[in-house]
Amino acid sequence: MRPLRIGWLIAAIAVSALPFAYPLLHPDLVGGPLPGAAGVAGMLGALAMWWQVLLGARQVSRWLSADRGRIMAVHAWLGAGGAFFVFLHPLLEMTADRHDLTYLVLIDFTWVESTYTSLGRLALMMFLVLWLSSTLLRAAARHGLWQRVHYLSYPLVALVFLHAYGIGTFLVELPWLRAYWLVLAGTFAVVAAWRLLSPLLAPRYRLAAVERVSAGVTVYRLVSRGRRIRPLPGQFCHLRVATLARSHPFSVVYADEATGELVFAIKDAGPFTARLRELPVGATVRVDGPYGAFTxxxxxxxxxxxxxxxxxxxxxxxxxxxxxxxxxxxxxxxxxxxxxxxxxxxxxxxxxxxxxxxxxxxxxxxxxxxxxxxxxxxxxxxxxxxxxxxxxxxxxxxxxxxxxxxxxxx
The missing domain is CATH 3.40.50.80 (Nucleotide-binding domain of ferredoxin-NADP reductase (FNR) module)
Structure with missing residues (x-):
């Protein structure tokens, strides 16, 4: 696969946002310019999160490009832009309806509209945790904790879709925009399902040999138990020692095209590499990849x-x-x-x-x-x-x- 052209991806993101510009040109649909701007800000924030989930799921974004580095650069850029719209949306809603700051945190499930509004507030709180873990607290947080916090993005985006659809606003007045919103929601559901199922579908490899080549580095040789992957020099794969365990990325040292053997050289670095060293020869390792277009x-x-x-x-x-x-x-x-x-x-x-x-x-x-x-x-x-x-x-x-x-x- 050819490296990703960032311009094409940025253009696709821009085009996907165009439908939400329509309500800004017709503020009468939502009761005025300020409510309309509030609704559009929320939709754009949701769209940015939708793209982040799409690009963040490596099993999905690999079909766009093998260049994981550029994909994640766009992912981070969307996080910064999306955060602006996500935080702007409730502030504009609060101003338009003349509420105080308690409006942002009030949880009320007593009636239909307050229920859907409360779903949005819960999503906002989850987004705040996610945003803090990726910005102010990123240097202090361990990678494993940071990754687990990022799993909040899936229930978060699901709550956002439910919140917007339940509240309605201009989605009620514009059936074509409601249909577009449902397409985005359906695509998100498919991506989330594939993200959950992909560990079960990753190719299974047998640990054929383990060699301690230095005081801190071990070489692992893996042989396919069926379906093979064919990494190019410089690409990396995610290794998983159990089906539902957390995976870790490592560069491929050698890939034998004839036998399908993969060779990894892994430095001792934490609990996962310790578990790898404890695996007996013959153990099964799930290999997800290949990824990367570095070389x-x-x-x-x-x-x-x-x-x-x-x-x-x-x-x-x-x-x-x-x-x-x-x-x-x-x-x-x-x-x-x-x-x-x-x-x-x-x-x-x-x-x-x-x-x-x-x-x-x-x-x-x-x-x-x-x-x-x-x-x-x-x-x-x-x-x-x-x-x-x-x-x-x-x-x-x-x-x-x-x-x-x-x-x-x-």
Whole structure:
């Protein structure tokens, strides 16, 4: 699949919002400009959340693009824009009806209209928790907690659809807009159902071999039990040790097209990697993927390529570096256990593999020494390593269009 063109996706989002502009041009349908603006703000906030759910479900968004990084960039952009409309909607409603601040939190299920209004208030409270966990509290929250909080988006969006349909506003006056709203609601239901079912449908692999290659890195070899996936060099997959357990993403080191064997090199990092190490040979592992288009340009481009890896972030490059005739691989190793595949890479690449021990940190001056204007740079590693290297490369004049990054997160 070709990388996603962000322009096309932004255009699709804009077009999907156009139907909600109609009530603004006909304020008489909803009792005036302010009530109309309040209703439209709510609809646009709901639409932004609908798109976020669609793009956030990797099992669904993969059909738009394998480029997960760009998908999530749009997802984050929608979160910022959607939050504005979500918070604006109740404030405008409160102003239009001349209520005080208790209007925002009053829960009342005594009659039909108050029930549907209260569903909206519950959705607002859930959205506030979601928004706080993604902004002000993101640095303090563990990734697992952050991910579990994000599951609130599914009941949240369901409440929003029920709230708007029950209240009615201009959905009652405009049957075609009500039909559009129901299509969005139906699509959301399908995406939510697929998101829940996808773990049951992920391909099953057998753990064929486990090899401890250093003090902190283990190599796992998986063989298909039936349906196979075919990742390209640099792509990653989500591994799950039980059907309903939480999955974790890891880059594929090797993928044997003939046998279907997949190889992962995984650094010790928390409870999940500890559970992986405890699995016996022969155990079943669910593999969801492949995802990512990080190194696609390197596979298609015949020009010179510079690969810059930080520690275990070398895994997306192991197979790619051997396949690409002009790839130079720079590998910054802070700890000896991160020098995984160093011997193999040195044997296969010769002088094109350049390890850099901790005292000799990689710099942009070093990796750009033999580069040309057509050189493409691929940087993978921890968030701190990637941020530092990218800043250095940009300071040395590497254009953004020739720079590709992937942060190696657990």
């Amino acid at each position: 696609r340009e390197a596979q298609l481009d015949d020009g010179p390529v510079v690969l810059v890896a930080g520690g275990i972030g070398v895994t997306p490059f192991v197979d790619l570096a051997a396949r690409h005739p002009d790839a130079a691989l720079y590998h910054a190793v802070r700890h000896p256990e991160e020098a995984v595949f160093a011997y193999d890479l040195a044997h296969r690449l010769g002088p094109r593999y350049v390890p850099a021990p901790a005292p000799d940190r990689l710099t942009a001056a070093r990796v750009t020494r033999d580069a040309t204007e057509d050189t493409a740079y691929f940087v993978c590693g921890s968030p701190g390593f990637v941020a530092s290297m990218v800043r250095d490369l940009r300071a040395h004049g590497v254009p953004a269009r020739r720079l590709f990054i992937e942060r190696f997160e657990w």
